[in-house]
Structure formats: structure tokens, C-alpha cells
Amino acid sequence: MPRWPWLLLGLLLTLAVLAGLAAGPIALGPGELLRALLGGPSAEGQATMVVWSLRLPRLAAALLVGAALSAAGTAYQAMFRNPLVSPDILGASAGAGMGAALAILFGLPTLGIQGAAFAGGLTAVGLVTLVAGRVRRHDPVLVLVLAGIAIGTLFSAGISLAKVLADPTVQLPSITFWLLGGLSASSPADVGRAAPLVAAGLLPLLLLRHRVDLLTLADEEAAALGEDVSRLRFTLIVSATLVTGASVAIAGIVGWVGLVVPHAARLLVGPRFARSLPAALLLGAAFVAIADTLARSAAAIELPLGILTAFVGAPAFLWLLARGGRFS
Amino acid sequence: MRRLEARGLSFGYDGAPVGEGVDLDLAGGEIVCLLGPNGGGKTTLFRTLLGVLPPIAGEVRAADRPLARLSRRERARLLGWVPQAHAGLFAFTVEEVVLMGRTARRGRFAAPSRRDHDVVREALERLGIGRLAGRVYTQISGGERQLALVARALAQEAGVLILDEPTASLDFGNQLRVLGEIRRLRDDGIGILMSTHQPEHALEVADRIALLEAGRIVAEGAPRETATPERLARLYRADLAAVAARLAPSESRR
Numbered sequence: 001m002p003r004w005p006w007l008l009l010g011l012l013l014t015l016a017v018l019a020g021l022a023a024g025p026i027a028l029g030p031g032e033l034l035r036a037l038l039g040g041p042s043a044e045g046q047a048t049m050v051v052w053s054l055r056l057p058r059l060a061a062a063l064l065v066g067a068a069l070s071a072a073g074t075a076y077q078a079m080f081r082n083p084l085v086s087p088d089i090l091g092a093s094a095g096a097g098m099g100a101a102l103a104i105l106f107g108l109p110t111l112g113i114q115g116a117a118f119a120g121g122l123t124a125v126g127l128v129t130l131v132a133g134r135v136r137r138h139d140p141v142l143v144l145v146l147a148g149i150a151i152g153t154l155f156s157a158g159i160s161l162a163k164v165l166a167d168p169t170v171q172l173p174s175i176t177f178w179l180l181g182g183l184s185a186s187s188p189a190d191v192g193r194a195a196p197l198v199a200a201g202l203l204p205l206l207l208l209r210h211r212v213d214l215l216t217l218a219d220e221e222a223a224a225l226g227e228d229v230s231r232l233r234f235t236l237i238v239s240a241t242l243v244t245g246a247s248v249a250i251a252g253i254v255g256w257v258g259l260v261v262p263h264a265a266r267l268l269v270g271p272r273f274a275r276s277l278p279a280a281l282l283l284g285a286a287f288v289a290i291a292d293t294l295a296r297s298a299a300a301i302e303l304p305l306g307i308l309t310a311f312v313g314a315p316a317f318l319w320l321l322a323r324g325g326r327f328s
Numbered sequence: 329m330r331r332l333e334a335r336g337l338s339f340g341y342d343g344a345p346v347g348e349g350v351d352l353d354l355a356g357g358e359i360v361c362l363l364g365p366n367g368g369g370k371t372t373l374f375r376t377l378l379g380v381l382p383p384i385a386g387e388v389r390a391a392d393r394p395l396a397r398l399s400r401r402e403r404a405r406l407l408g409w410v411p412q413a414h415a416g417l418f419a420f421t422v423e424e425v426v427l428m429g430r431t432a433r434r435g436r437f438a439a440p441s442r443r444d445h446d447v448v449r450e451a452l453e454r455l456g457i458g459r460l461a462g463r464v465y466t467q468i469s470g471g472e473r474q475l476a477l478v479a480r481a482l483a484q485e486a487g488v489l490i491l492d493e494p495t496a497s498l499d500f501g502n503q504l505r506v507l508g509e510i511r512r513l514r515d516d517g518i519g520i521l522m523s524t525h526q527p528e529h530a531l532e533v534a535d536r537i538a539l540l541e542a543g544r545i546v547a548e549g550a551p552r553e554t555a556t557p558e559r560l561a562r563l564y565r566a567d568l569a570a571v572a573a574r575l576a577p578s579e580s581r582r
Contacts, residue, residue: 081417137341207437214428216418220380221411225484226404226432271418274439 005268009282016286020059020293026050057188061250062292063285064191065183066257068198068247070284072240073258074265074277075205079215079236080141084320086259087244089145090237091152093255095124096248098155101162101175113178114190114249118197120155121245127151129237140219140230181254181306183292194246201243204235205277212236212273254288254306256313261287263320287312330392331356331488331519332377332407337386339369339376339543345384346372347543354519356487359510361530362523363555364540365564370523373540374490377521379403391487404432408481410491413473413498416466422476423461426451429483444483451482455509471502478509489513491522495529507533527555528575539563 021037022028028036032047039045041052072087080089087093099120103113131147132140159179166172205212211232214222219229244258265279288305291312295303332354340346347369354360362370375381377388379395388395390406398406408429416425429451430444452458455475460468465476474494481489494510495503511533514520524530530537530551537555538548541563547554557572564571 078418083418210434210437210439211431213420213424214431216420217428218411218414220375220378221409223380223400224378224404224407224409225428225480226401228400266418270424271420272424 005279009268009279009286013282013286013289016289016293017059017063020062020289021051021055023293024050024055024297057191058183058186058292058296059289060188061183061186061191062289064195064198065247065251065254066261066284066286066288067281068201068243068284069254069258069288070261070265070280071202071205071277072244072247073284074262074273074280075212075236075240076258077262078212078273079233079240080145081216082141082145083263084259084317085145086256087240088152088255088258090128090148090241091124091155092121092241092244093248093253094152094155094159096121096245097179097253098158098162099123100178100248100252101159101166104171104174104178105162105166107171110185110190114193117252118245118249121248122241124151124155125237125241129234140233177304178252179306180304181252181309182295182302182304183251184296184302186250190250194250197246198243201239201241201246202281204239205243208232208235209274209277212277213271216271251305254309256309256317257284257288260313260316263316330354331390332521333389334377335387335389337373337376337388338384339372339381340384341372341381343384345543347540348385350386350543350545352377352521352538352545354488354521356519357514357517358535359514359520359522359533360536360538361534361551362521362538362540363527363530363560363563364523368540369543370540371492373543374409374492374521374523378407378409378490401432404484404486406486406488408484408486408489410474410477410481410489410494412492412494412496413470413477416473419464419466421461422452422457422463422465422468422472422479423448425465425476426480426483429480432484447483447485448479451479454482455479469502471498471505474498474502474506475509478506478513482513487517488519488521491520493523493525495524495526503529527560527571531555531575 022033028047033051036047036051039048069087076085076087076089077083096117099116100113103116108116128144128147128151132144135143163172163175166175211227214225214227215229215233222229261284262276262280265276265283269275269279291308292305295305295308330353334350334352337350338345338348350373364370376383390398390403395403426448427440427444430440430447434441434444452461455478457472457475457479460472465473494506498506507529510520534551536549537551539546539554539559547559557568557575561568561571
């Protein structure tokens, strides 16, 4: 196994972090940045304030969201034997979106919106697995995906209803911004709340990383190789959904990351989950960090992060389709 | 010692039997071939013998222990399963595919060890496909994939291999190759249970043949006495003269 992909990923992440700290309306040179970092958060000066109070917390949120969505996507793609699924596939995003929209509609504070988003995502996935569990004698993966589409559509309809009912001057823009995804409103406290949840979801994925490849086989084939397929899949669904929900709670719905990053990671290091998971964590963190840096510094106004990731993600998705069924 | 046996086995889905009253024995170093028409229950029977599907009635024993009381991991150490070669989806290398056969041989959270890699290498070499180790599984030929799946089952280090139509959808050359390797594994002491749609293959390699019709074993024994043209014609609802003509060349070859 060549070492260069890991060096490349490390380099990319380092550059993403440095760019995220240096770029913005107040651009910092290398010397200024270094002084501000070494000086600690309590030092005097504008650079210190910008780096420690504004950019570091936001960068941490971007790294967390990118790593979380990419890890969840890598797990979903392996366990559903489908390289074109993403964290949205089980209705997680639609559920979280509806939770958040309802919370905004009822005028709940930020914490309430985050909690509702998290609960909405888990509810949607819970419903999907419950429905799928009742359907027997069909390919369980197909049933899960179809149930996910149906439940996702139901929750999307709920979001539309919330938009119709929302007050168009205050609530509607807030709902819309939330559905487009972004980190401008995320505080260090948000990151502090989400990080343990992301860690709790990542831990089983990392521990079980050498077994996940088996889920890319037919269920009975994996069972004959000695794996308890349904238990492993259930563990992964819960873990990946936890990670997705925590990410949606702080950043809203940031699409495409969980679909495209796992592909790029597999292209770099091959399909083995034990390698593609860490690669996706690094690459996803770097990707969202760069996208968020562009979101807040490319134009005079702040662009929603979800729009930028879609600009990169959708063409990448089409390119994958055009490659015609041969997936990395 | 019997490596695999079924007694009074009823098998099927959700309590609806596909087959009933099946008795079967398999020892080390023999090939038992299962012949029967499509829908006769061959694959369902295999699933039940592997413990992937619970039996409706009766018992399966592996290495003289009841299958129902073995964990999945223990079963996978006794019984290796070779499904029909599939296309695969993710671009795993052949070595990575075969490495999946080591699942039941290492701890739940353990990474593949040096020994796992050695066993994989050995399995590939044994089947003469060592040169394929680094090739991408989705890009090799159907025959090579089938051999890779046999290698994966060998990597389980099980005493029994169960093969579901290992020669189906292979070209002539690859059929001969796969059958040749199966015979060599038998000579190495592995017990082999396989199904095939080609009676001439069964007559060529089997030590015993069992005929499965509508979920029941209607005949079992030495190949020539069991798979007679008369029985095969009835089993497959085919014309007797045509069946006899088809089997004649392999008869004269012996």
C-alpha cells in the first residue's frame, strides 16, 4: 500500500486549516497568523481576536461536520452495497430538516432547534428501520432504501408545510437558511455539544472497520463467512445516523459531502473500509473546511455552505454516473 | 468421521417447506453431487445446511455437532460456501476478497494478521491464481472470479466446501479448470458437496450423486447406478434418447 495518498491527505488538511485561519475579510499573513496562534487567546490585538474568537471555532465546526458526514457516507455506501447512497438515504436529513423547521415555527431557541433536528433525524431513521423490519422475504437492503425514500418524501412534505405556515419575514428566511446549511451561526458551545455525539458514533465505525467490507456481499454470503449481518448493519445504521444527526444539528443540511467524499477516498486508498474510513475523515474535514472558507470569503455576502458543496458535488456525481457502473 | 450430515431435514421459508425428509452424509475426501431441476430446492437446501436458513424440522450436524448449537463463527470454520460467481460491486482486489474468508478466524475487532495474509496467499497459490492477487475482482473473467471465491472458502480452513453450481455461466475451458481444481481439493481430503446443472460434470467428478426432485432426495448412490439416463430423463422431464445420447460420450471416455 503506497504511502503517498496519506501524505497527500495530510497536506490537504494542513492547507485547508491554514487557509481557513488566514483567509477572510481580514486577511492575515503567515507571520501575523503564527504570532496570533503562538500568542494564545488572551493576547492583545485584532489578529488574535479574529483567529481565536471567530475563525478557530468556525474551523472546528467545519472540520467536525466534514469528517462526520463523510464517515457516515462511507458507512452507508458499504452497508447498502450501493456507492450512490448518502446520509440522506434513510430520510435522516429530511427528518432533521423537518424537526428544525417545526422548532423554528414554534419559536424555539437555537438549542431547541438543534435538539429538534437531532430528534427528527433519529425519528425518520427509526421509522424506516421499523417499517423495513416488518417486510420480510424481500432483499432487506432494497426495502430499507425504498422505505427511506418514502419516509424522506413524507418529511419533505412536512418541511414544505412548515414553510407555507411560517411567518415570511422572520421564520421563513431562518428555515430556508437552515435547509441550505451553513456554519455562520454555529458557536463554540454548539461544537462542544456535537463533538461527543460524533465521537460516540465514530467509535463503533472505527472498532468494526475490519468487518464492514463483508456487508458489501450478499447477506447470506456474509453470514456463511461467520458474520452476524443484521446486527452489524443495525450497529452501523445507529452509529452513522448519530453522526449525521449531530452534524445536521450544528450546520443544517449540507448536501453532497457524504456522497462525493467517500468516492474520492476510495479512489485514493481503495475500497477497504479500514482504509477508506480514515481517508474519508481526513478528506471530508478538508473539503468542508475549504468550502466554508470560500463561503465566507469569496463574495461580499456569506454564501450558504450547502450551495457551495452542491456546486462541487453535483458535477462530481454526474461524472461518477458517466463512468458507467464501475465504481471506485 | 462425518463432516456434514442431515437427518430428516425439512427446509423452506417461514414454515412453508420447500423440501422434506432429506438425509445426507458427507465425509472428508469425497465429492457428492446434487442434481435436480430448477426450483427443486437445491439452493434452499444448501442454505439450510450452512445454517443461514433455520431448518423447519430435522437436524443438521457439522463435525458431529448440531449446527443449531454452533455460533456463526464456529459454523464458518467448519463449512465453506462458494456461491455462484457474482460480478462484485466495489473494486476490491482478489486478495482482499479472499481475505474476507478469514473473518471467522480472527477476533471481532482484530485487523488481519500476518498469518491471515499467509493463508490467503496459500489458498491463491493452491488454485493456481496467485498471479491474480493484486488484480481487481470486478475486472477479471468469470472463471477467475469463481476460483477466487473457491480460494475465499479455502481461506476459511473449513473441512467442507459447499459449491452452488460452480460451473454455471463459465466457458468450456473454465468449466474444466474449476472441475479439475475441485477434484484436487477432494484428493487433499476436503469434503465437497456441489450442485450442477450438467449431469455429465457430476458423472465425471462425483463419488456419489443425489437426485433432488421437488425437495426430496429420490435416489442416491454411486454415480453410474444413480444418475441413469432413465432417471435423469424423468427428473428433468426430458427425452430419454436425447439424455442417453448426451451422456454416452462421457461414458466411453472412461
